[in-house]
Amino acid sequence: MRARIAGARAIVVKIGSSGLTSLAGGIDIDRLDRLAAAIEARMRAGTDVVVVSSxxxxxxxxxxxxxxxPKDLATKQAVASVGQLALAHAWGTSFARFDRTVGQVLLTAEDIARRSQHRNAQRTFDRLRAMGAVAVVNENDTVATAELRFGDNDRLAALVAHLVGADALVLLSDIDGLYSGDPRKDPSAHLVDFVGGPEDLDGVIAGSGGALGTGGMASKLSSARLAADGGVPVLLAAATEADRALSTADVGTAFAARPQRLSARKFWVRHAADTTGALVLDDGAVRAMRKRRSLLAAGVVGSEGGFHSGDVVELRNLGGEVIARGVVAYDDEEVAGMLGRSTGDLPADMHRPVIHADDLVLIG
Structure with missing residues (x-):
């Protein structure tokens, strides 16, 4: 897995607030310069790099x-508006040493959740990479609301890694890997150098964020598992070891990726898209879905919420458990008239599945 990360042709590098700023002095230019140099070395070795910068x-x-x-949203947004400008300038100035152009990409959760905006962002990244520029990404804190946030830049980085088709995700922070507990408080805490599956996390206690950021080890662990679930291997390491993390990848904690990568569309359905309603399925439809079959109207016994054709909906069994998500082919009013009916009993223009197998993703 470390060899895959070291040899990846396209990577996303996420840098935490503690790796770039301090409470006393704002941006630490020396630290940022060292990180930019490590990223530039990886790019000159032939790797496309997207930077997610807290x-x-x-x-x-x-x-x-x-x-x-600050704790209140309005002050955070005002402070972020000042900081975004300073941060973008600092990255641009640092990469200019290598004649490298920087493009700033500010995203909100809605940009990832809505398929049309998701595609627009994807095209922007592709064009920046084609022109040899490095994209520096951050959440658009100045407009994001409490209801429309990624939560932190660790999750944003995991979503961006799949959005741009990255081969690996590198999370750089103020700690050198995943520990069984907080090594600053628990002397017995030990480094977990490889996570191949849930069994490797038995007994691991992950904490929340620090003074400068909103993440923390719990966030990094969740985001690493999200990326790995989509087929992207992850390396969690200290920002002070960026040189090794971005070359040999022989530091920190490596997270194994699932054997088969989810398609961009299925990853979006499973992890990024907002759901606008739900369908309730009978037991036969649940069994069919577990065999990766399309959802037909005959297996749908209930519809909840308002949705339109092309929206993502939850799929629930009779006990109310969410078992899948999918892109529905009909509006809610149309589905209401199709409940439990066989395909042969429906008009010709309703013979296609309620959700095609290619647009279904099982949960759990």
Whole structure:
């Protein structure tokens, strides 16, 4: 798995706030320069790199005279608006040393959740890479609301890794890997150098974020598993070891990817898209779906919420458990008139499945 990460032709590198900023002085230019140099070395070796950079709020705090990370949304957004400009300038200046152009990409959760915006973002990344520029990504904190947030940049990085078709995700933070507990509080905590499956996480206790960021080990662990579930191997390492993390990948914790990568569309359905309603299925339809078959109207016994053709809906069994997600082919009003009916009893324009097998993703 480390060899796959070291030899990946396209990677996403996420850098935490603690690797770029400090409470006292905003952006630490020396640290940022070292990270940019390590990324440039990887790019010159032939790898496409997308950078997910935290630090906008941390970068904006010092210029505004703040000593602690703001807690209310309006102040966070105001501080981020100052910090985003400073952060983008710092990345641009640092990469200019290598005659490398930087493009800033600001995303909200809605940009990933909506398929049309998802595709637009994908095209932007593809064009930046084709022109030899490095995309520096952050959540658009100045407009994102509490209801429309990724939660943190670790999750954003995992989603971007699949969005751009990356072969690996590297998460760089202020700790050198996944530990069984917090090594700063528990002397007996040990490094978990490889996670091949859930069994390797038995007994692992992951904590929340620090003073400058919103992530923490729990966030990194969740995001690493999300990326790995989509088929992208992950390396979690210290930002101070970026040189090795981005070359030999012989540091930190490596997370194994699932054997078969989900298609971009299925990953989007499973992890990124918002759901707008739900369908309730009988036991026969549940068994058919587990065999990767399309969902026909005969197996649908109930419909909840309002949705349109092309929306993502949850699929539930009779006990209310969510067992899958899928892209529905009909509006909710049409589905209501199709419940339990065999294909032969429906009009000719309704003979296609309610959800095609190619648009179905099992949960769990």
């Amino acid at each position: 630090g906008a709020v941390g970068a904006g705090m010092a210029p505004l005279g703040l000593k602690a990370r």
